Amino acid sequence: MIATRDNLTDLRPHSFAAPRLDTTRPEDLIGNTPLLRLDRAAAAFALSTRVTLLAKAEWVNPGGSVKDRAARHIIHEAERRGLLRPGMTLLDATSGNTGIAYAMLGAARGYRVKLAVPENVSPERLAILRAYGAELVLTDPLDGSDGAILEARRIAAADPTVYYADQYNNPANWQAHYLTTAEEIWRQTDGTISHFVAGLGTSGTFTGVTRRLRELNSAVACVSAQPDSPFNGLEGWKHMATAIVPGIYDAALADGNVTVRTEEAHAMARFLARHEGILVGVSAAAAVVAALSVARELDEGVVVTVLPDSGYKYLSERFWLE
Amino acid sequence: MTTIRIPTPLRPYTGGNSAVAVSGATVGEALADLTRLHPQLRPHLYDGEELRSFVNVYLNKEDVRGLQGAQTAVAAADTLMIIPSIAGG
Numbered sequence: 386m387i388a389t390r391d392n393l394t395d396l397r398p399h400s401f402a403a404p405r406l407d408t409t410r411p412e413d414l415i416g417n418t419p420l421l422r423l424d425r426a427a428a429a430f431a432l433s434t435r436v437t438l439l440a441k442a443e444w445v446n447p448g449g450s451v452k453d454r455a456a457r458h459i460i461h462e463a464e465r466r467g468l469l470r471p472g473m474t475l476l477d478a479t480s481g482n483t484g485i486a487y488a489m490l491g492a493a494r495g496y497r498v499k500l501a502v503p504e505n506v507s508p509e510r511l512a513i514l515r516a517y518g519a520e521l522v523l524t525d526p527l528d529g530s531d532g533a534i535l536e537a538r539r540i541a542a543a544d545p546t547v548y549y550a551d552q553y554n555n556p557a558n559w560q561a562h563y564l565t566t567a568e569e570i571w572r573q574t575d576g577t578i579s580h581f582v583a584g585l586g587t588s589g590t591f592t593g594v595t596r597r598l599r600e601l602n603s604a605v606a607c608v609s610a611q612p613d614s615p616f617n618g619l620e621g622w623k624h625m626a627t628a629i630v631p632g633i634y635d636a637a638l639a640d641g642n643v644t645v646r647t648e649e650a651h652a653m654a655r656f657l658a659r660h661e662g663i664l665v666g667v668s669a670a671a672a673v674v675a676a677l678s679v680a681r682e683l684d685e686g687v688v689v690t691v692l693p694d695s696g697y698k699y700l701s702e703r704f705w706l707e
Numbered sequence: 708m709t710t711i712r713i714p715t716p717l718r719p720y721t722g723g724n725s726a727v728a729v730s731g732a733t734v735g736e737a738l739a740d741l742t743r744l745h746p747q748l749r750p751h752l753y754d755g756e757e758l759r760s761f762v763n764v765y766l767n768k769e770d771v772r773g774l775q776g777a778q779t780a781v782a783a784a785d786t787l788m789i790i791p792s793i794a795g796g
């Protein structure tokens with residue numbers, strides 16, 4: 386009905402009592418991400434028709450990546466233990482996504498956030514971190530993420546007013562996935578998941594999901610994925626043999642390991658954008674390459690992987706144009 | 708000679724060196740000299756004759772792709788850097 390002078394009163398609220406607000410904090414939007422079917426990829430790579438390929442759309446998280454889950458749990462645990470208190474600064478080393486998550490949550494909860502980040506972090510990530518007001522310490526690009534880790538350790542040792550979250554060694558990182566990601570996958574597949582495949586960065590996603598899925602069904606096969614070489618373009622993944630190995634990483638956990646070449650991931654990112662209508666980041670595309678290599682060997686099964694972020698932060702990369 | 712700074716993940720292929728002095732008048736020639744001196748680097752940097760698409764080369768802090776790419780002229784006082792991508796976290 387169009388409001389005119391005659392019927393305007395009809396549109397007025399009947400009561401001016403304080404309304405009951407149905408509100409949500411940004412952190413309440415973390416998790417419960419959709420599980421997507423990748424049917425076009427399954428068909429293009431000639432999977433058995435009895436194999437289903439599924440992937441968690443983690444860019445739906447408010448900070449735009451899977452790392453929101455870890456950052457939220459790390460902050461909650463630090464608060465609960467009294468390690469992170471009002472007035473303190475949260476510090477960590479990050480390649481970008483964890484930093485974005487900390488910056489978002491820190492802003493909402495009133496903490497300053499200080500991040501050691503390699504100077505060659507993509508311009509898109511830098512812009513997002515600055516927009517949330519994070520303080521950045523840029524480290525030598527030649528030293529990669531390990532240089533940022535060493536810088537964060539130096540800052541933490543020198544300044545007792547910071548809480549060093551240390552995602553690489555903080556069990557709250559993997560526990561976030563044990564408590565949320567794994568439970569969601571179990572529920573969304575109605576307990577039918579047969580294989581879980583994820584890339585390793587800090588290893589939080591793989592470690593937490595694997596530990597919980599194994600409790601729910603010890604027959605679920607869990608496969609971790611890494612770059613094929615220490616020098617690679619799979620941003621977000623780690624080549625464990627040549628990097629500072631995260632304390633939370635347990636090499637004995639995986640039933641199998643696969644490696645992915647950067648060019649395969651780039652081709653998959655283009656395929657997913659152009660044939661599934663899914664624009665994902667490089668590590669997400671690499672995860673799909675890894676999941677397909679596992680799925681190809683199966684006659685039947687439900688293979689689940691994780692798409693850590695969308696392609697928006699990688700649009701300045703050249704491979705999209707190939 | 709031009710200096711090429713080597714990122715940590717590639718140092719196993721340069722005998723642990725973090726910088727290598729090379730000759731050549733262009734970025735392309737300098738990189739060719741680098742992989743001639745340290746052949747183990749080649750498969751990490753090149754796909755056939757092409758530099759792999761994720762390999763970023765900087766001349767005095769500028770991406771050479773924004774200059775003249777492999778044709779960009781280099782002088783003895785210049786420093787080239789091969790920049791790795793950023794690992795997880």
Ligand SMILES: Cc1ncc(COP(=O)(O)O)c(C=O)c1O
Binds near residue numbers: 483585
């Ligand atoms: C884009 C991207 N992919 C993958 C990962 C790896 O996830 P995890 O640290 O849980 O192993 C990260 C972690 O930072 C990431 O940012």
